[in-house]
Amino acid sequence: MAAQLRVLRRRIRSSRNIAQITKAQETVATSRISKAQARVENSRPYAEEFTNVLAQAAKAAATDHPLLVAREEVSRVAVLVITSDRGLCGGYNANILRTAQRRMAEIQEAGQEPVLYVIGRKGRDYFAFRGTEPAQSWTGFSELPFYENAVEVADALAAAFMTGGQDTVSRPDDDDDAGLRVPEGAEGLGGVDEVHLIYTQFTNMLSQTVTSRQIAPLSLEELEEGREESDSDSGSESSGQGGEYLFEPEAEQLFDVLLPKYLRTRVFAALLDAAASESAARRRAMKAATDNANELIDDLTREANQARQAQITQEISEIVGGANALAGSGE
Amino acid sequence: MAEMQVELVAVERKVWSGTAEFVFARTAVGEIGILPRHEPLIAQLVEAGMVRIDPTDGESVRAAVFGGFLSMDGEKLTILAEEAELADEIDVSAAQQARDSANEEDAEGRASKARAEARLAAAGQD
Numbered sequence: 073m074a075a076q077l078r079v080l081r082r083r084i085r086s087s088r089n090i091a092q093i094t095k096a097q098e099t100v101a102t103s104r105i106s107k108a109q110a111r112v113e114n115s116r117p118y119a120e121e122f123t124n125v126l127a128q129a130a131k132a133a134a135t136d137h138p139l140l141v142a143r144e145e146v147s148r149v150a151v152l153v154i155t156s157d158r159g160l161c162g163g164y165n166a167n168i169l170r171t172a173q174r175r176m177a178e179i180q181e182a183g184q185e186p187v188l189y190v191i192g193r194k195g196r197d198y199f200a201f202r203g204t205e206p207a208q209s210w211t212g213f214s215e216l217p218f219y220e221n222a223v224e225v226a227d228a229l230a231a232a233f234m235t236g237g238q239d240t241v242s243r244p245d246d247d248d249d250a251g252l253r254v255p256e257g258a259e260g261l262g263g264v265d266e267v268h269l270i271y272t273q274f275t276n277m278l279s280q281t282v283t284s285r286q287i288a289p290l291s292l293e294e295l296e297e298g299r300e301e302s303d304s305d306s307g308s309e310s311s312g313q314g315g316e317y318l319f320e321p322e323a324e325q326l327f328d329v330l331l332p333k334y335l336r337t338r339v340f341a342a343l344l345d346a347a348a349s350e351s352a353a354r355r356r357a358m359k360a361a362t363d364n365a366n367e368l369i370d371d372l373t374r375e376a377n378q379a380r381q382a383q384i385t386q387e388i389s390e391i392v393g394g395a396n397a398l399a400g401s402g403e
Numbered sequence: 404m405a406e407m408q409v410e411l412v413a414v415e416r417k418v419w420s421g422t423a424e425f426v427f428a429r430t431a432v433g434e435i436g437i438l439p440r441h442e443p444l445i446a447q448l449v450e451a452g453m454v455r456i457d458p459t460d461g462e463s464v465r466a467a468v469f470g471g472f473l474s475m476d477g478e479k480l481t482i483l484a485e486e487a488e489l490a491d492e493i494d495v496s497a498a499q500q501a502r503d504s505a506n507e508e509d510a511e512g513r514a515s516k517a518r519a520e521a522r523l524a525a526a527g528q529d
Binding site: 111114115117118121122124125128129132219223316317318319320321325326329330333336337340 | 410412413414415416417430431432435442443444445446447470472474476481483485486
């Protein structure tokens with residue numbers, strides 16, 4: 073009896089510790105969401121203006137820059153998967169990885185070779201365990217991504233994309249080519265013909281959805297859509313006088329610079345969205361864990377009280393029984 | 404006086420927006436001054452450079468702009484930059500130090516010197 077009570081008390085104590093930790097995690101995640109949300113909001117003007125400019129420029133220049141034109145023969149397809157570094161966030165990573173696996177199976181079915189790029193320790197470990205070695209992986213910034221991180225990732229993808237599925241990435245002979253930077257580590261990897269991005273889009277506190285998108289080659293239709301949305305958002309008329317645009321430098325050269333920048337913007341936006349989603353998922357998971365722990369504590373406390381009560385009752389009945397026996401023998 | 408809408412937008416924030424009468428910038432090709440009703444134009448700015456905006460009222464605004472380009476659609480001028488710092492956000496002594504200590508032998512040193520010079524130009528400390 074006494075042993076049972078002690079066991080119950082120990083379980084209550086450990087549940088309480090767990091609840092304390094998960095509660096702390098929940099609070100941290102909550103404060104991170106609002107910060108991450110603010111960053112998503114703050115990065116929006118740039119992304120919108122950029123899309124605007126690019127759409128206008130692409131229309132005016134009528135260019136056939138490789139980043140804008142779909143390749144006729146697609147042999148290798150890059151898939152960039154954005155996961156988190158830490159766990160304790162419920163189904164966040166599982167959802168992304170499921171979508172990633174499906175996407176890669178689709179690519180394989182189409183007779184193309186998927187090339188994996190992974191952000192986040194969880195994703196890297198998942199694929200390493202399954203023997204799918206990513207071409208490149210980056211870790212350490214899933215919760216707090218900076219623009220430099222996006223640059224690193226996007227430039228590697230841009231380099232692979234500009235190389236094309238038939239060749240391997242090599243450093244250009246002309247090192248001053250400002251448009252395309254080949255980051256260290258990207259060299260010697262196989263090129264690709266398409267780039268897909270899988271990340272979790274942050275809609276609001278309660279809903280985040282895994283999204284799979286093609287980011288290269290860019291489709292002008294998608295640019296136009298994005299443009300209309302941003303136009304109606306700001307309520308501005310589609311300005312511009314429909315006149316011919318001047319380009320400085322020449323359109324071809326300008327696109328060499330703009331399009332890799334556009335990839336960076338897209339990757340950065342995705343990273344920010346993913347960071348907000350990760351915190352939201354973690355907050356939800358930690359809230360559930362705290363609630364469960366509290367429920368468990370309540371149940372265990374009730375059981376412990378019962379055990380204590382039973383113990384006292386037994387002690388009383390033993391004393392009464394003993395006293396009765398003594399009284400009976402004294403007669 | 405004619406005026407145009409100007410927005411200076413960096414990756415993580417909108418740095419400045421308002422109406423202006425004149426904007427000066429350095430593009431990859433050369434220096435450019437933009438007045439209201441300029442022809443539609445998209446131009447790449449130098450990797451690290453100073454941009455001056457003369458607003459319709461008030462003092463002119465200077466900013467150090469990195470990895471930027473500008474787009475003028477006739478009525479509205481947008482300057483998009485990977486990084487941008489307004490004059491009063493710039494740490495002048497740090498920039499001076501960076502300029503003086505930059506190693507001009509390699510490309511990285513030259514780039515950091517250019518960045519420091521852009522910051523100093525924006526802060527008005529040439």
